[in-house]
Amino acid sequence: MATLVIPYKPQPRQAKYHQAKDVDELLYGGAAGGGKSEATIWDALKYALQYPNSRQVVFRRTFPDLQRSIIMRTLQVYPKELGKYNQSKHEWVFINGSVIELAYWDNDSNYMNYQGAEYDQIRWEELTQFEERWYVYMLSRLRGSKPYPRAVKSTTNPGGRRPLMG
Ligand SMILES: Nc1ncnc2c1ncn2[C@@H]1O[C@H](COP(=O)(O)OP(=O)(O)O)[C@@H](O)[C@H]1O
Ligand SMILES: [Mg+2]
Incomplete structure (x- = not known):
């Protein structure tokens, strides 16, 4: 059987983040460029890959940030043997049925996109850029019928909230 090599060697802080167990909400803080x-x-x-048919979402505050960071990087490095990226839905669909949605949340009207949603993992990138009420709302979407560990995992720069319109 062919072996697929994952081209990622976590640095010590990244390894610590990956090893976190039995957490409901995790925050990975660190300077820009630190590998979050x-x-x-x-x-x-x-x-x-570990949990078949699981569903996750990764949020950035704006589409340009999402495009530049998460979308571009996953297209560069996720092994194409494992899944396909759907450009119109902004989601990765893997061969075991798992899905990773790449999304942005830039204003209050985004609530309605998630009314019926269920996620196993919710990931906020640069958490301090979002409104707290969006984060709290999405806690109610961390649910599902499968016996999988569910968590919210966020990253942030230690600086204050970036001033944004709206
Ligand atoms: N473990 C790693 N191995 C190789 N390159 C890495 C690793 N972690 C991060 N990088 C690279 O370092 C740069 C900064 O990482 P990034 O995750 O964008 O930092 P942050 O989100 O904290 O600002 C990127 O080019 C990223 O690809
Ligand atoms: Mg980043």
């Missing part, structure tokens, strides 16, 4: 987004995408891939 990289850790997020590999953590998501590992979960997707």
